[in-house]
Amino acid sequence: GTADIGVTGLAVMGRNLARNLAHHGYVVAVHNRTESKTQELVENHAGEGAFVATGTTAEFVASLTKPRKAIIMVKAGPSTDAVIEDLAAHMEPGDMIVDGGNALFTDTRRREAALKERGILFVGTGISGGEEGALNGPSIMPGGSPEAYKSLGPILEDISAKVDGVPCCTHVGADGAGHFVKMVHNGIEYSDMQLIAEAYDLLRQALGRSPGELAEIFTEWNRGDLESYLIEITAEVLGHVDAKTGRPFVDVVADRAEQKGTGRWTVQNALELGVPVTGIAEAVFARGLSGDVTRRQAARDLEGPIGSAPNYSLVDDVRQALLASKIVAYAQGFDQMAAASKEFGWNINLGDMATIWRGGCIIRARFLDRIRDAYAKDPGLPTLLASPSFSEALAEAQGAWRRVVSTAASIGVPTPGFSSALAYYDGLRRDRLPAALIQGLRDFFGAHTYHRVDREGVYHTDWSGDRAEHQEK
Ligand code: NBP
Numbered sequence: 001g002t003a004d005i006g007v008t009g010l011a012v013m014g015r016n017l018a019r020n021l022a023h024h025g026y027v028v029a030v031h032n033r034t035e036s037k038t039q040e041l042v043e044n045h046a047g048e049g050a051f052v053a054t055g056t057t058a059e060f061v062a063s064l065t066k067p068r069k070a071i072i073m074v075k076a077g078p079s080t081d082a083v084i085e086d087l088a089a090h091m092e093p094g095d096m097i098v099d100g101g102n103a104l105f106t107d108t109r110r111r112e113a114a115l116k117e118r119g120i121l122f123v124g125t126g127i128s129g130g131e132e133g134a135l136n137g138p139s140i141m142p143g144g145s146p147e148a149y150k151s152l153g154p155i156l157e158d159i160s161a162k163v164d165g166v167p168c169c170t171h172v173g174a175d176g177a178g179h180f181v182k183m184v185h186n187g188i189e190y191s192d193m194q195l196i197a198e199a200y201d202l203l204r205q206a207l208g209r210s211p212g213e214l215a216e217i218f219t220e221w222n223r224g225d226l227e228s229y230l231i232e233i234t235a236e237v238l239g240h241v242d243a244k245t246g247r248p249f250v251d252v253v254a255d256r257a258e259q260k261g262t263g264r265w266t267v268q269n270a271l272e273l274g275v276p277v278t279g280i281a282e283a284v285f286a287r288g289l290s291g292d293v294t295r296r297q298a299a300r301d302l303e304g305p306i307g308s309a310p311n312y313s314l315v316d317d318v319r320q321a322l323l324a325s326k327i328v329a330y331a332q333g334f335d336q337m338a339a340a341s342k343e344f345g346w347n348i349n350l351g352d353m354a355t356i357w358r359g360g361c362i363i364r365a366r367f368l369d370r371i372r373d374a375y376a377k378d379p380g381l382p383t384l385l386a387s388p389s390f391s392e393a394l395a396e397a398q399g400a401w402r403r404v405v406s407t408a409a410s411i412g413v414p415t416p417g418f419s420s421a422l423a424y425y426d427g428l429r430r431d432r433l434p435a436a437l438i439q440g441l442r443d444f445f446g447a448h449t450y451h452r453v454d455r456e457g458v459y460h461t462d463w464s465g466d467r468a469e470h471q472e473k
Contacts, residue, residue: 001063003029003052005155006070008060008083009101010037013127014073016134017100020159022049029070031060061090068095069152076101084111084122093119096148100127104265105143105176105183109344112144112175121148124175126182128361129161137161139361140169141185141353143178143346161360168360172353173346180269180340181353184333187266187280189362190259191329192230194283194417199322200238202404205413206314211248215239217315225323225393228365257287266336273339278424279329282416304412311407313400320400325421327394330371331384332424351375385428394425 006029007018014032018041021028029052032038042053054060061068068091072083080101087097097120099108108124115122126141127134140160142149149171160169172178196218203209203217215238222231240249263284270277289296311317334350341348354371357363374387384390405422408415427433442448444463449472452459458472 001029001061001065001068003027003063004065004069005029006031006054006060006064006068008032008057008070008072008087009074010041011073012131013100013134014071015041016131017071017073017127017138017159018051019045019048020135020137021155022051024158025049026155027052029054029060029063031055031057033074057086058090061087066092066095067151068092069098069155070096071098071100073100076103076107080107081111084115088115088118088120091120094121096121096123096152098123098125098142098152099179100125102126102182102186102260102262103179105180108143108176108179121145123148123152124179125156126172126178126185128182128185128357130362133161133360137168137360139185139356139359139364141172141178141182141356142169143172143174143176143180145174146171160356161364163355163359166355166358168356168358170349170352170356173341173344173348175344175346177341177344177346177348180344180346181337181348183262183266183269184337185357185361185363186262187277187283187336188330188333189230190263190266190283190287191279191333191417192228192326192363194286195279195322195325195329195421196230196234197286198408198413198415198417199318200234202318202408202413202415203315206308206311206407206411211238211250221319221322224319225367226319226326226365228367229362230365256291256293258291259284259287263287266333269340270336273336273343275332275336275339276424277329277332277336278420279325279332279417282420286414286416305410308411309407311403314404314407317400317404317407320397321404321418324394324397324401324425325418326367327385327390328421328424329417330367331390334371334384349375349379351379383428385425398425 004026005021007014008031010030010032018028018030027050030038030041031054035055038053042051052063054063070087074080074083080099080103084097103124112122123142123144127138129138137160140156142156153171157167157169160167172181200214203214215235218231218235242249242252245252267281267284337348337350351372354368358368370389374381374384374389381387401422405419439450443450443460447460449458449460459469460472461467461469
């Protein structure tokens, strides 16, 4: 074969990734289950680079230079297993299969282990940036072995986005590490969008600003600390007017947020690891509530607040609440990556994750530079909230943040993201938590025992008897 690399699965993502590879001078073998899409790609984009159109899987594999490298860009789940099986049957030890779809990291771990037994290198890689990113430079999060990265990494770094000349691609860690961090990236994306939606809702409800006026506020915010792709496109969407009705676009869209599942996976995993990712969880639950048509209908006449508390500086207060809540949501997501890294032995460099998310991906933002710097100063940082640059930002924002949460509560606008982030912040900084009472209750009804603040050991009080305390062995 003569092709440097192959792409199978030529829907939007695969097609654009293949074109991106070709633009960088690679000879790219292309393949798709439905062959007409392969022909279409080659016919429409032949002038952009060197494509090798192939029909059967055997032809596709045979077209690749050994050791072969084939990237799969198909629907995640059983389709991916079917395609891997098909490719592996035609491959030899030393060849490599790369899954660029949104696989669940546990599937990636299973696939990597199974292919290793057959001598085939398997790399599960996160790719973020949608179709535009795939074409012009995505953020790429490859897992798999260091050996696989040695030959694959330079190609992926080549086609990735660059920020200040630094590629938005690095080896994340072994087996499923790449797909894991892509999952957390998507979870953080959910919380970013939820916080933006709360900011919009609050300003609209409290101040009666029109979507067009709010678009200008977001444009303004995008010039400061909040500068990011999501804030930028929020201004675009809010400023858009529906051509059919002349009404603001946001007012003609059904208010039920859908999800494909990566946010839910992030929260499920966080529950297993015991990491409180409240920002991501609230975002997933808020989408669930929005789609719960039956209960929303049944609850329409529930009583709301009477009157409202004025908050004269609301616009800038909301900006600060958004920034502070965002800091919390990111801190939690990074905690989750740290916990998983420990659990699975991935050795993930958290600062590198912030670095490769600065460009190409959906959560790309100026803000990530600060996270990178925080981990550069202290790689063992227990929480981003405690790094000087963020603790100062939180100190500055917290007054506004509290006013926003209380204004929202008093006028009856739900802000689960802002509110729970503030509760997390206040929970972490507390000297004493009411968890002591919970321990007492647990000991009362279940003899679950407790520790004391003043002595070593494990204790139980005989609640149903003389209430004497006994030290457990
Ligand atoms: P889709 O997720 O819509 O998948 C369509 C592709 O999968 C087509 O090429 C289709 O072939 C192929 N396919 C299916 Br479905 N079942 C197959 C099977 N059993 N055997 C062989 N091929 C099969 O495409 P996409 O939106 O381009 O996304 C590709 C991957 O990238 C997904 O895993 C997705 O989660 C991930 N991703 C998507 C985005 C995004 O913005 N869309 C961003 C980041 C990651 P056919 O043409 O013959 O039906």
